[in-house]
Structures are given as structure tokens and as C-alpha cells.
Amino acid sequence: MIAATTPVDAISAFLEQAGYRRLPSPLEIAGMKFAVTAALVGTGTQPDLIIVADTVSDPEERTRSKLEAIARALDTVKSRRPLTAILAGPRPSASALDAISKICRVLPVGSSEPAEADATMKNWLAVLTPLNIPQGVDTIAEPMLELQRAVANDDALLTGLIAASAGGKEAVETLLHKKIADRIADSEATP
Numbered sequence: 001m002i003a004a005t006t007p008v009d010a011i012s013a014f015l016e017q018a019g020y021r022r023l024p025s026p027l028e029i030a031g032m033k034f035a036v037t038a039a040l041v042g043t044g045t046q047p048d049l050i051i052v053a054d055t056v057s058d059p060e061e062r063t064r065s066k067l068e069a070i071a072r073a074l075d076t077v078k079s080r081r082p083l084t085a086i087l088a089g090p091r092p093s094a095s096a097l098d099a100i101s102k103i104c105r106v107l108p109v110g111s112s113e114p115a116e117a118d119a120t121m122k123n124w125l126a127v128l129t130p131l132n133i134p135q136g137v138d139t140i141a142e143p144m145l146e147l148q149r150a151v152a153n154d155d156a157l158l159t160g161l162i163a164a165s166a167g168g169k170e171a172v173e174t175l176l177h178k179k180i181a182d183r184i185a186d187s188e189a190t191p
Helices: 007-017 060-076 094-101 114-124 142-152 156-167 167-189
Strands: 027-029 033-034 038-041 047-055 083-088 105-109
Touching: 007 038, 007 047, 007 083, 007 114, 027 060, 033 060, 038 094, 047 060, 060 083, 094 105, 105 114, 142 156, 156 167
Parallel strands: 047 083, 083 105
Antiparallel strands: 027 033, 038 047
8 A cells, every 4th residue: 555644645545556547636527627635537347436525624514515516517517427425534424424425425434543544444445446356266176076976985876876867867767766676676586
């Protein structure tokens, strides 16, 4: 993680490393300029326009007002980008969060212990970053072979039934009926 002097810088640096591009300030949409702490835009499969607001320096109402104006400007230009607000600093009141959440997606990012700051920020902002899917194993187990190995030499009937299962339900039933008939014939033949 890049050392940052403020939470906004840390958030911006984290998102830039995740593939977002920082936009110049003031943010300009449809000829209107917006004084925002930081703005980033997703690239590739990340279409979000992200506004990072500093709740220490901007009052709740001013933050809500800016976000509302940005949302209206995006609507004016018929933008299909989702708007996301990251609120860095003290958590706004429930009513302020509710009002902002009616305008855009809201991610309040509080403060954390310095030793855990990177991990905590990664968790808070995970919804904005691509999901890392581990690569699968090159060799895939064959279930029937695994089953045959598990019962190998333990029981001739089980081994035969497993082998017959490759022929489908009818093959298994035929073999099972034959084995039962053979056992009955053997028991009747023995005095």
C-alpha cells in the first residue's frame, strides 16, 4: 500500500491500484464544475464514478448537496455510470446517510488503528474491487475411478456394481438381479 497523508489519499491510492483512474479537480460534468475532495472513474468492467468526500472538512448537508448536483449532471448527460460516494472520516448521522443513499451508493469509511488500516480499508472497499478467483487445479478427479479405488478388493459385488454403472441403471439392475438369483440358486443347491 502507498503511504498516504490523509484518509482520502489512502482511499484514492488504494482504488488507483485496483484499476480506477483519478480525475482532475474540479470535476467537470456537462460544463458544470464540482469541487470534490477526490473523484475516480472505473476502467474496463468497473463503470463506477466514485466521489470521495471528506466528512471532516465538509458538513453533511454540503456533501449531500454536492452529490445530488453530480447525480443530476450525470442524468443530464444520460450517463450510465453508477455513482458511488465514499465518505472518509467520522460517520455521518443516520438521517444524512439515508438522504445520500437515495442519491447514490454510499460507502462510509471510518477510522481504524494504524496497524490495521490497510486490511480494514481493503475490507471496506472490497465491493469496488475485482473479485480474485483462485485458479482451479489442472487435474480433475474422476469420481468413478476414485470410488473404484476406495472399494478395491473389499467386496467383489460392490466392484462389479460400480463397473456396471458405466452402462447405466439397467446394467446395474441386471447385474444385481443376476447376483441375487445366483445366491438363491446356490443356497437351494446346497443341502
